[in-house]
Amino acid sequence: MRVFAVANQKGGVGKTTTTVNISAPLAFAGRRCLLVDMDPHGSLSNYFGFAPESVGSSTYQLFLNEAPDPKDLIVETAIDKLDLMPASPALATLDRQLSVKEGKGLVVVDALAQLNKKYAYVFIDCPPVLGVLMVNALAACERLIIPVQCEFLAIKGLMQMVRTLAMVNHARGSDLPFTIIPTMFDSTLKTAVESYATLKDSYPYNLWDKTIPFDPSFREASERGMPLTLLNPRAAGAIAYHQLLTSLLRITYEY
Amino acid sequence: MRVFAVANQKGGVGKTTTTVNISAPLAFAGRRCLLVDMDPHGSLSNYFGFAPESVGSSTYQLFLNEAPDPKDLIVETAIDKLDLMPASPALATLDRQLSVKEGKGLVVVDALAQLNKKYAYVFIDCPPVLGVLMVNALAACERLIIPVQCEFLAIKGLMQMVRTLAMVNHARGSDLPFTIIPTMFDSTLKTAVESYATLKDSYPYNLWDKTIPFDPSFREASERGMPLTLLNPRAAGAIAYHQLLTSLLRITYEY
Numbered sequence A, B: 001m002r003v004f005a006v007a008n009q010k011g012g013v014g015k016t017t018t019t020v021n022i023s024a025p026l027a028f029a030g031r032r033c034l035l036v037d038m039d040p041h042g043s044l045s046n047y048f049g050f051a052p053e054s055v056g057s058s059t060y061q062l063f064l065n066e067a068p069d070p071k072d073l074i075v076e077t078a079i080d081k082l083d084l085m086p087a088s089p090a091l092a093t094l095d096r097q098l099s100v101k102e103g104k105g106l107v108v109v110d111a112l113a114q115l116n117k118k119y120a121y122v123f124i125d126c127p128p129v130l131g132v133l134m135v136n137a138l139a140a141c142e143r144l145i146i147p148v149q150c151e152f153l154a155i156k157g158l159m160q161m162v163r164t165l166a167m168v169n170h171a172r173g174s175d176l177p178f179t180i181i182p183t184m185f186d187s188t189l190k191t192a193v194e195s196y197a198t199l200k201d202s203y204p205y206n207l208w209d210k211t212i213p214f215d216p217s218f219r220e221a222s223e224r225g226m227p228l229t230l231l232n233p234r235a236a237g238a239i240a241y242h243q244l245l246t247s248l249l250r251i252t253y254e255y
């Protein structure tokens, strides 16, 4: 079972869109995939028609002292072989409930260990904030995917995400590999081209060699609850995510 | 002193951009304004050149048991009469440190009371997550500004923000007025036009009567650390924020 987390403390950079569009082609190709929504705002759950405020069971329950079997928290999406553990707004209360002493940093690791035989791939969508939810996702994944917009503030904010990673690596005692993905790239904008050049200079070993273009059809896809990579595989954004998936699989299996 | 908070649990909808571009014209017109950065990721602080990871003092210190004088946490920006209380990454630890019993929901209210004579306007930029930081901002403001993108997931997510507000109103014992601002609006996209129509139907009394258009010059402005409303007042996005400010002042002073 290969586990990826998608995270960035900057909001609105394409975390949920990335999660949806790299998992869907794998499910379409017959691989069993699990999506884990760790964002209390639940965009990933909403995407597939599960309103966070009205889901019965959610990732929140993993953190209870008497946690249920993780299999019982999973629902099927409309896409064959693509299952989801939905989020609920209660996730936002976990930081306050869990003081650092309780060592609740490995809850997701333990839950996924129980699902090891059931899924080939797991993708964890994170909220745009550092806390117990993101820490759990970073502890559970083998590679972190960091979507980032090619603009000044997002790139400045990336430094914080990389520092957070350094903190987590220190606690883990090993280095978590990460891949930075330029998203919503509009090559006609001078600021985007300049920011992209800055990214290449600053993170030469962790930056994916292509970009995800700005493509309005992502919005149409989310309205229909369908991943763009399945709805319209020839759309520019869908082609780019297929290429990203190929790169990620190559890195995962070659090393 | 008039206090506004800018919040939405959805990330990347234009919270920081809105905070910058409605405060700058007021400072330019000679009114003393304070920006309070409550986002641990610190986009607002980065915008004005104060890197959150290296600021000396920040809004975090307000929450310490021996809190310093709020005046000592304020820095001047490059814009005359526009001051800033910067954020630091430590803000992300507050939820874990403060259990709900400690009643730390009025820290910002108390701090702003001490600044009452110094500033005419205060704008609080919030992180994209519900927690002690957002609760403090909602308690301290007289009106909440909710930027939202005109797309399916953002509008679905708005329901959660409005439910959060209902919870806070219950605790406050009074209704916090709020204004929803459609941001990054691209009238050539069918999904945007449809989503905008949904917004009008769902929130007829709280939706601003105009939209902030998608305008790439916001990115250039953030790269220069200058509010677009000052850098290029004739840009489409700047004109829209001037109009928004006029509407907000009218609502504030007429009622």
Ligand SMILES: Nc1ncnc2c1ncn2[C@@H]1O[C@H](COP(=O)(O)OP(=O)(O)OP(=O)(O)O)[C@@H](O)[C@H]1O
Pocket: A010, A011, A012, A013, A014, A015, A016, A017, A018, A039, A043, A126, A127, A128, A183, A184, A185, A212, A213, A214, A215, A216, A218, A219, A222, A237, B009, B010, B011, B012, B128, B149, B151, B153
């Ligand atoms: N490549 C792209 N081109 C155009 N629009 C995009 C692209 N990627 C994402 N979007 C749109 O941008 C918005 C934000 O994307 P998304 O919700 O995936 O970001 P996020 O990082 O998950 O946000 P949050 O911080 O709230 O979790 C959505 O409306 C989405 O449809």
Ligand SMILES: Nc1ncnc2c1ncn2[C@@H]1O[C@H](COP(=O)(O)OP(=O)(O)OP(=O)(O)O)[C@@H](O)[C@H]1O
Pocket: A009, A010, A011, A012, A128, A149, A151, A153, B010, B011, B012, B013, B014, B015, B016, B017, B018, B039, B043, B126, B127, B128, B183, B184, B185, B212, B213, B214, B215, B216, B218, B219, B222, B237
């Ligand atoms: N009207 C607009 N037109 C085009 N781009 C915009 C507009 N408003 C904001 N942006 C850009 O969109 C990105 C996100 O905006 P911003 O950082 O203000 O959102 P936010 O809600 O504060 O994000 P976060 O959830 O991370 O705090 C920035 O790159 C900004 O320059």
Ligand SMILES: [Mg+2]
Pocket: A015, A016, A017, A039, A043, A044, A125, A126
């Ligand atoms: Mg998301």
Ligand SMILES: [Mg+2]
Pocket: B015, B016, B017, B039, B043, B044, B125, B126
């Ligand atoms: Mg912001």
